[in-house]
Amino acid sequence: MTESNSATPPSPDRGSLAWLAPLYQSGSSLRVWLLLLWRHAGRIHWRCWLLIPLATGLIVVGSLQGLIGRLLFSRAVKRRPMAGPPVFVLGHWRSGTTLLHELITLDERFAFPSNYECFQSCHFMVTGPLVHWLSRSAAPKKRPMDDMKATLSSPGEDEAALRNLGAASFYNNLFFPSRADDLDASLDLQKLPLEQQIRWKQVFEHFLQQLNIRFGRPLVMKSPTRTAHAQTLL
Incomplete structure (x- = not known):
């Protein structure tokens, strides 16, 4: 959902995936989604608004599935x-962390969150393999930034899961770069209010615990933002 400081948000480039931004957030909880729309409504380009009803419908269904998952x-x-x-x-962005991540995850002693688990973090415990299989044909096959192979089953970046689940996340600044109020805090968690620090840890630990139930093997996690969070992770 591209935006700017000006009254009229810039139009996403032709051929880019920027206007599909609402669908990339379809794995959010309903509460997180509504808060995002309320905070940034005036900064969302009209082309993105065309997809917001669809994204909202998917999020409502996903939130109900997430509720079932919590009960189960x-x-x-x-x-x-x-x-x-x-x-x-x-490691820093563009330093080879994706390649290293994919090499390590070839070892079957380890498990990893896929792109599906990371982007559909609200309900993946319930929807799991079925939705994964049904949606493979609709998902991009390569990452837009470097053309590396990327499918829903490829190793994913857990930062997307934290954003969808309502924790402070650097990814929020990618969708709304000129409203980067929490840019420093999303990288240096010590700058967050104590309540948000606790929330971040709870969300991340819960996501890891869900993956532990799903796979039952030690996890390999990757997101460049974790480099800035090393002290918190220890």
């Missing part, structure tokens, strides 16, 4: 011990 798995998520400490791939 909440006890197991809390009680099952982690299969092992997660492995974090750290």
